Amino acid sequence: MSIEHDVVTPAAPGAVRVRVEALAKHYGGTTVFDGVNFSLHEGEFVCIVGHSGCGKTTILNTLAGLEQASSGHVIVDGREVVGPGLDRGVVFQGHALMPWLTVRQNIAFAVRSKWPDWSRAEVEAQVRKYVDLVGLSAALDRKPSELSGGMKQRVGIARAFAIEPRMLLLDEPFGALDALTRGTIQDELLKICAATRQTVFMITHDVDEAILLADRVFLMANGPRARVAEVVVNTMPRDRQRATLHHDPQYYRLRNHLVDFLVARSAQLSDGRAPEHPPEVRPGWIDDAAPAAGELPVAPASLPSSSPVSPSPSAAIPIATAAVASAPSVPTNEPSSRMPAPTLDPLSPSQRRSIA
Numbered sequence: 001m002s003i004e005h006d007v008v009t010p011a012a013p014g015a016v017r018v019r020v021e022a023l024a025k026h027y028g029g030t031t032v033f034d035g036v037n038f039s040l041h042e043g044e045f046v047c048i049v050g051h052s053g054c055g056k057t058t059i060l061n062t063l064a065g066l067e068q069a070s071s072g073h074v075i076v077d078g079r080e081v082v083g084p085g086l087d088r089g090v091v092f093q094g095h096a097l098m099p100w101l102t103v104r105q106n107i108a109f110a111v112r113s114k115w116p117d118w119s120r121a122e123v124e125a126q127v128r129k130y131v132d133l134v135g136l137s138a139a140l141d142r143k144p145s146e147l148s149g150g151m152k153q154r155v156g157i158a159r160a161f162a163i164e165p166r167m168l169l170l171d172e173p174f175g176a177l178d179a180l181t182r183g184t185i186q187d188e189l190l191k192i193c194a195a196t197r198q199t200v201f202m203i204t205h206d207v208d209e210a211i212l213l214a215d216r217v218f219l220m221a222n223g224p225r226a227r228v229a230e231v232v233v234n235t236m237p238r239d240r241q242r243a244t245l246h247h248d249p250q251y252y253r254l255r256n257h258l259v260d261f262l263v264a265r266s267a268q269l270s271d272g273r274a275p276e277h278p279p280e281v282r283p284g285w286i287d288d289a290a291p292a293a294g295e296l297p298v299a300p301a302s303l304p305s306s307s308p309v310s311p312s313p314s315a316a317i318p319i320a321t322a323a324v325a326s327a328p329s330v331p332t333n334e335p336s337s338r339m340p341a342p343t344l345d346p347l348s349p350s351q352r353r354s355i356a
């Protein structure tokens with residue numbers, strides 16, 4: 001597989017950067033997914049959620065150029081993806097570090113690939129900037145075997161960020177991190193994306209993380225013949241903060257909508273029953289109209305304002321088990337008795353029609 005080094009013409013702000021058309025993947029006689037269609041825009045942050053095995057990683061690897069689809073096309077900046085490129089940084093579920101290199105060398109290797117003319121000092125400065133970001137300065141000269149799982153994952157994140165790619169492809173990047181590091185890196189990721197207008201495509205199993213980070217959330221139906229069944233627009237203002245997200249009533253509608261999909265509709269829409277061209281819905285709004293100030297109920301008073309939205313991996317909804325849980329309505333793992341469930345119906349009548 002060759003690495004593309006060509007410089008591509010930057011897309012205009014907000015323009016479509018990635019087009020996925022009629023993508024399908026078969027293994028033997030099984031169609032994992034087919035009829036997958038979506039676009040990603042310049043500077044957009046998209047999360048994809050769906051049950052285990054529906055094909056999210058396969059789609060991400062296809063965008064990265066690391067896997068080939070059985071049919072369909074992935075077009076980035078007007079060119080079909082035929083292999084990996086330094087315009088796309090990938091953070092893998094497993095960290096995928098080179099075990100014989102130290103943290104510094106792993107990241108420096110990526111930086112030198114991107115900027116082969118940089119001096120040793122420039123490379124070192126770039127490495128240190130991103131190692132500092134993920135809080136690993138003390139581990140610069142350690143090899144992966146000397147790091148914990150979460151530390152290795154942070155090196156993988158630093159390596160992807162350090163090449164400052166125009167597109168970040170993140171496969172559950174924060175799953176192995178402790179709550180504090182997870183929150184810090186989520187915040188940094190938002191800042192970096194706002195500053196660089198990077199396009200981000202991220203797989204997560206954590207609906208709260210999706211609501212915090214994403215401009216749009218792709219909901220993927222179950223396989224076989226899985227598809228992106230629906231595109232949920234995050235209508236909450238983009239300067240979302242973990243500590244105050246739950247003060248916005250839209251948050252509860254969005255969260256209920258995502259959980260409802262995972263609990264019930266993802267299975268109903270399996271086996272090719274989802275539309276090939278997913279509808280865009282705005283469950284944060286009532287009747288597809290932006291809420292007027294003062295029209296909506298406020299967050300429960302008993303919810304502590306310091307409650308993080310994604311306080312720990314354990315607060316993530318484990319998708320494989322979501323079906324056995326009643327749809328949680330609050331963003332923490334605090335006792336539910338302290339936080340009354342919202343009474344809002346997450347679906348507006350028009351949304352119900354559009355996904356019926």
Ligand SMILES: Nc1ncnc2c1ncn2[C@@H]1O[C@H](COP(=O)(O)OP(=O)(O)OP(=O)(O)O)[C@@H](O)[C@H]1O
Pocket residue numbers: 027032050051052053054055056057058059
């Ligand atoms: N080399 C392979 N041969 C056969 N089947 C495969 C192969 N690679 C992946 N699959 C199957 O393809 C399906 C999609 O896998 P993929 O890893 O993309 O799913 P996923 O949605 O990312 O899952 P998870 O959320 O658990 O990471 C799975 O059912 C998997 O078993």
